[in-house]
Amino acid sequence: MWALIPINNFNASMSRLSHLLNQEERTELTKTLASQTLKILNKIETIDKIIVMTHESEWIQSLSIKKIITIDEFDVHSLKKKIEKASNWIEKQNVKRMMYLSIDLPFVTQADVELFIDSHKKGITIVEANKDGGTNALILDMPRMIDFQFGENSFKKHVRSAENANITIRIFNNKALSLDLDDENDFKKFKSITSP
Numbered sequence: 001m002w003a004l005i006p007i008n009n010f011n012a013s014m015s016r017l018s019h020l021l022n023q024e025e026r027t028e029l030t031k032t033l034a035s036q037t038l039k040i041l042n043k044i045e046t047i048d049k050i051i052v053m054t055h056e057s058e059w060i061q062s063l064s065i066k067k068i069i070t071i072d073e074f075d076v077h078s079l080k081k082k083i084e085k086a087s088n089w090i091e092k093q094n095v096k097r098m099m100y101l102s103i104d105l106p107f108v109t110q111a112d113v114e115l116f117i118d119s120h121k122k123g124i125t126i127v128e129a130n131k132d133g134g135t136n137a138l139i140l141d142m143p144r145m146i147d148f149q150f151g152e153n154s155f156k157k158h159v160r161s162a163e164n165a166n167i168t169i170r171i172f173n174n175k176a177l178s179l180d181l182d183d184e185n186d187f188k189k190f191k192s193i194t195s196p
Helices: 023-043 057-062 079-092 110-119 154-164 184-194
Strands: 002-006 049-053 068-071 097-101 124-128 135-141 169-171
Touching (some): 057 068, 154 169
Parallel strands (some): 002 097
Antiparallel strands (some): 124 135
């Protein structure tokens, strides 16, 4: 299995928290969450490669994680198109299974991700975001039979697309994977747990 992780440019990341954090603080938060996610994935034996879509390739290299392949050249702007283009490339590498994972999951652990992977049997396994009906995590068999959807209500769109394509769907319920860092309350909870 290969994992696919998009990371925004640091100067544009976590913009929904801009009323709480300045640019430097949002950058550090993004680095913290991205580093945590990548280190978790690196420890999981069933993940062979981690494809990171980002222009922050210098920072990625500083992590010295051998499983990482960085894709930093994009001729499309939307997350959906970027993910589709990357997944098409992954498919050409004869990969049989792919996982998409958001980085803004502050409470996720290695055990959560391993349970998610173990739950996947065939078709599509998906995690719904707690608040906006988005898609926080997705595993699918290759070749890809549906288009990716992201943002509000994308979970239902993924499910509907899979149903229309007669693909087996498994909905994986996991609190840590469903809780993303989306607003002020999420951030306060994150700080209360992580602050010394």
